[in-house]
Amino acid sequence: MDLRRIGEKGVIDKLRALAPHFHPEVVAGIGEDCGVIKIDESTLMLVTTDMLMEGVHFKLDMITPYQLGRRVLSVNLSDIAAMGGWPTYAFLSLGLTDSIAVDFLDEVIKGFHSVAKKYEVSLVGGDTISSPYSLVIGVVILGKSEAGKVVYRSGAQAGDIVCVTGFLGDAVAGLEMLNRNMDVPDIRDYLLKAHLDPAPQLEIGAALAKSGMIHAMIDVSDGIASDLWHICEESNVGAKLFKELIPISEPCKKLAHILKTTPLEWALKGGEDYKLLFTVPKKHKTELKDFLQGELGEKFFEVGEIVEGNSVWLINDQGEENISGKGFDHFAAEPGAKGAKV
Amino acid sequence: MDLRRIGEKGVIDKLRALAPHFHPEVVAGIGEDCGVIKIDESTLMLVTTDMLMEGVHFKLDMITPYQLGRRVLSVNLSDIAAMGGWPTYAFLSLGLTDSIAVDFLDEVIKGFHSVAKKYEVSLVGGDTISSPYSLVIGVVILGKSEAGKVVYRSGAQAGDIVCVTGFLGDAVAGLEMLNRNMDVPDIRDYLLKAHLDPAPQLEIGAALAKSGMIHAMIDVSDGIASDLWHICEESNVGAKLFKELIPISEPCKKLAHILKTTPLEWALKGGEDYKLLFTVPKKHKTELKDFLQGELGEKFFEVGEIVEGNSVWLINDQGEENISGKGFDHFAAEPGAKGAKV
Numbered sequence: 084m085d086l087r088r089i090g091e092k093g094v095i096d097k098l099r100a101l102a103p104h105f106h107p108e109v110v111a112g113i114g115e116d117c118g119v120i121k122i123d124e125s126t127l128m129l130v131t132t133d134m135l136m137e138g139v140h141f142k143l144d145m146i147t148p149y150q151l152g153r154r155v156l157s158v159n160l161s162d163i164a165a166m167g168g169w170p171t172y173a174f175l176s177l178g179l180t181d182s183i184a185v186d187f188l189d190e191v192i193k194g195f196h197s198v199a200k201k202y203e204v205s206l207v208g209g210d211t212i213s214s215p216y217s218l219v220i221g222v223v224i225l226g227k228s229e230a231g232k233v234v235y236r237s238g239a240q241a242g243d244i245v246c247v248t249g250f251l252g253d254a255v256a257g258l259e260m261l262n263r264n265m266d267v268p269d270i271r272d273y274l275l276k277a278h279l280d281p282a283p284q285l286e287i288g289a290a291l292a293k294s295g296m297i298h299a300m301i302d303v304s305d306g307i308a309s310d311l312w313h314i315c316e317e318s319n320v321g322a323k324l325f326k327e328l329i330p331i332s333e334p335c336k337k338l339a340h341i342l343k344t345t346p347l348e349w350a351l352k353g354g355e356d357y358k359l360l361f362t363v364p365k366k367h368k369t370e371l372k373d374f375l376q377g378e379l380g381e382k383f384f385e386v387g388e389i390v391e392g393n394s395v396w397l398i399n400d401q402g403e404e405n406i407s408g409k410g411f412d413h414f415a416a417e418p419g420a421k422g423a424k425v
Numbered sequence: 426m427d428l429r430r431i432g433e434k435g436v437i438d439k440l441r442a443l444a445p446h447f448h449p450e451v452v453a454g455i456g457e458d459c460g461v462i463k464i465d466e467s468t469l470m471l472v473t474t475d476m477l478m479e480g481v482h483f484k485l486d487m488i489t490p491y492q493l494g495r496r497v498l499s500v501n502l503s504d505i506a507a508m509g510g511w512p513t514y515a516f517l518s519l520g521l522t523d524s525i526a527v528d529f530l531d532e533v534i535k536g537f538h539s540v541a542k543k544y545e546v547s548l549v550g551g552d553t554i555s556s557p558y559s560l561v562i563g564v565v566i567l568g569k570s571e572a573g574k575v576v577y578r579s580g581a582q583a584g585d586i587v588c589v590t591g592f593l594g595d596a597v598a599g600l601e602m603l604n605r606n607m608d609v610p611d612i613r614d615y616l617l618k619a620h621l622d623p624a625p626q627l628e629i630g631a632a633l634a635k636s637g638m639i640h641a642m643i644d645v646s647d648g649i650a651s652d653l654w655h656i657c658e659e660s661n662v663g664a665k666l667f668k669e670l671i672p673i674s675e676p677c678k679k680l681a682h683i684l685k686t687t688p689l690e691w692a693l694k695g696g697e698d699y700k701l702l703f704t705v706p707k708k709h710k711t712e713l714k715d716f717l718q719g720e721l722g723e724k725f726f727e728v729g730e731i732v733e734g735n736s737v738w739l740i741n742d743q744g745e746e747n748i749s750g751k752g753f754d755h756f757a758a759e760p761g762a763k764g765a766k767v
Contacts, residue, residue, distance in 0.1 A: 085523070085525075085526055085527065086521060086523075086525060086526070086527060086530070088527065089527055091553060093527075094519070094521070094530065094553045095553065097530065097531065097534055098517065098534060098548065098551065098553075104547045104548075105545035105546070105547050106513060106514070106545075106547045109514070109547050109549055112547070112548070112549040112550050113548070113549070113550055113551070115550070117550065118514065118516065118549035118550035120514060120549065120567075122464060123465070130514070130516060130549065130550065130565070130567070131550070132474070132516045132518055132550070132551060132552055132563065132565050133518070133552050134476075134518045134520055134552055134554055134561065134563050136520060136554060136556055136557075136561070138557050138558075139554060139555060139556065139557060140554075171448060172448070172451070172460065172462060172472070174460065174472060174474045174565070175440065176474055176475070176476045176563065177436070178476055178478060178561070179428060179436070181427070181428075183427075183428060184427055184428070185427065185428060185430065185431055185435075188428070188436065188439065189439065192439055192440060203447035203448075204447070205446050205447050205448045205451050205454070206440065206446075206454070206455070207451055207454040207455070207460035207462065207472065208454050208455055208457070208459065208460035208472065208473070208474070209440065209455070209474060210474055210475050210476055211433060211436045211437065211440075212476055212478060212481060212482075213481060214478055214481065215478070215480050215481060215558075215559070216480075216557075216558035216559055217557070217558055219476065219478070219520070219561055221474065221476050221518065221563045223472070223474050223516070223565050225462075225472070
C-alpha cells in the first residue's frame with residue numbers, strides 16, 4: 084500500500100499512535116504546531132522542527148540565497164507564533180549539494196542571521212552534510228511561553244468566532260507572478276515579498292496569547308481551508324467560513340483580475356501566508372479587538388464560526404460546500420508543495 | 426569558489442562566525458556534539474540534531490526499515506552520550522519519497538520506538554514532507570545533565586591520556602561485508618550489527634561524566650583520527666595515537682585478513698563506531714578504571730596522549746605520521762559518507 088492511500092494525516096496518526104510518552108512534562112506533542120514541555124511551574128518550552136527541500140519548498144531560480152536564509156527561519160518562527168510563544172534558540176542543518184558555492188552559503192547564513200537578530204534568536208548548533216540531489220535545510224526552534232498562556236489547536240469551542248490576522252492568498256499570488264515571470268510594477272514588490280519573505284507574526288501571536296481570551300490558534304501554512312480543519316480535528320468541532328469575509332488584498336485581487344481567475348482559491352487553499360488563524364468566544368470579540376489595537380495597533384478579520392460537527396463548510400450565495408482539508412496534502416493524489424507539522 | 430575549497434570546517438566556521446548570541450543561558454554551541462543551555466542553577470539542557478539521507482548515510486538495499494528506525498535514533502542519542510547527558514525528548518522529521526510504502530513506514534516507526542522505549546525517550550513531535558529524490562530523516566534530541574557534569578570537546582589538556590570505550594573499525598568492516606555481499610558465518614552477525622544497529626553508549630557516557638575525572642569527550646562518528654582532531658581543535662592541543670594500542674576486535678581482524686588488508690585504516694578513518702573517545706589526566710587513570718568497572722562492569726582502552734601543539738600524530742614503529750582530520754570530510758575532494766556536527 085502506498086502513502087497516498089493514507090495521506091499525511093495517516094502518517095501523522097501512525098507517529099502519534101506509536102509515540103512513546105515517558106515524561107509527564109510533555110504537555111502537548113504530535114498534532115500541535117510545537118511540542119510543549121513543562122520546564123517549571125511558570126515556564127513552558129516550545130519546540131518546532133521543519134525540513135525544507137529544494138524543488139518542494141523552494142526553487143533556487145526563484146529565490147535569492149539571502150531570501151532563502153530569511154525564509155527558512157521565518158516559517159519556523161511562525162510555528163512558535165502560532166502557539167503564542169517567543170523564540171529563543173535555533174539549530175540549522177544544511178544538506179548541501181556539490182553545486183552550492185561558498186558565496187551562496189554566505190548569503191543563506193546572512194539572511195538567516197538577519198531574522199535571528201530581529202527576534203534575538205541564538206543559533207546554538209546544527210549539522211552539515213553533503214546532499215547528492217538537492218539542497219535540504221532543517222531548522223529547529225526552541226521557544227518559551229508562560230505556563231497557562233500557550234494557545235493550542237485543540238481549544239476551539241462551538242460558538243467561537245474564527246478570525247485571521249491578515250490578508251490571505253498573497254503568497255500564492257506572488258508565486259504565480261514568479262511562475263509566469265510577470266511584472267506588474269505597482270503590485271509586484273508587495274506580492275513577491277508575501278511569497279519570498281513572509282514575516283512571522285510573533286508579536287501578534289504573543290499579544291493574542293497574553294489576552295487570555297482566545298481558545299485556539301494555528302498559523303496559515305497550508306491554506307485556511309486546511310488549517311481551519313486542523314483546528315477542527317484537534318478540537319473535535321466543525322466550522323463555517325463565510326466566503327465574503329475572507330480578507331483578500333487589492334494587489335491579490337488585481338493579479339487575479341489580470342489572470343482572469345478568482346483569488347478565492349488562492350486564499351482558501353494556497354497556504355504559506357503565515358498569518359494567524361484563531362478562535363475567540365463571541366463575547367470577547369470587541370474586547371479583543373480593542374486589546375490588540377491598544378497593544379500593537381493591529382487588527383484582525385472575522386471570517387467564520389466554530390460549530391458542532393467535524394467538517395469545514397464554505398458558505399456563499401449558492402449555499403454550503405464542504406471544504407474540509409482542501410489544502411495541500413503531500414501524500415494525496417493531488418499535487419502539493421508542502422508538508423505537515425505533526 | 427566551491428565548498429570543497431573550504432571543507433566542512435570552513436562551513437562550520439562560517440556558521441560559528443555569524444552565530445548570533447543573545448542569551449547568556451547558552452553555555453556551549455557550535456563546535457560541540459550538542460548545544461548546551463542552562464535551564465536553572467542545577468540543570469542543563471542538551472540539544473542535538475542530525476539529518477540522515479538515503480544514499481549518503483544509508484542505502485535501502487542494505488538496511489531493513491526496522492534497523493533504519495533504530496539507527497537514526499541511536500546515532501543521535503550518541504551525541505547526548507558524548508557529553509555525558511541523558512536523553513529525554515525526540516522529534517522526527519520524515520522526507521518521504523513516492524516509493525515509500527506504508528509497511529516500510531510502519532517498520533521505521535517501530536524501530537525508532539524500540540530504541541526510544543529502551544532509553545525512555547518521548548517522541549514529542551516532528552514534520553512530514555514529500556521528498557522528490559530520496560528518503561531524508563531528521564532527528565532532534567533534547568537531553569539533560571546536571572550543571573557541572575557536562576563534558577565538552579574543549580576540555581582536553583596536555584598530559585591527559587586518550588581513551589576509547591570499545592573496539593574501532595567494526596562498523597566499517599560490517600559495511601565492507603555488505604558492500605561485497607560476503608557471508609562469513611562466525612563474524613557476520615557481530616560486524617553487521619556494528620554497522621546497522623550501533624548502540625549509543627549512554628550509560629558509559631553518563632558514568633564517565635559522573636566520575637568528574639575526565640576532561641573532554643566526543644563520540645567516534647567520523648573515525649578516531651578525525652574525532653580526536655575535533656577534540657584537539659576545540660581544546661587547542663595536539664595528540665599522539667599509538668598504533669599498537671588501537672583496539673580492534675577479532676572479527677574485524679579476521680575480515681581484514683580475508684580481504685588481505687589491514688584493519689587499521691578502518692579503525693582510524695572509518696567512523697560510525699559510536700564508541701566514546703575521552704581524555705583523562707594520567708593521575709586519575711587507575712581510579713577511573715576502578716570507577717567504571719564498579720559502576721557498570723565496563724572497561725576502556727588507553728590509545729594515546731594529549732600533547733602541546735595542534736596536530737594528531739600516529740605513532741608506530743616507523744615513526745610519526747600527521748593524521749590530523751583524516752576522516753570523512755564531505756566537502757573535501759576525497760569521497761566521504763557522512764556529515765559533521767557543528
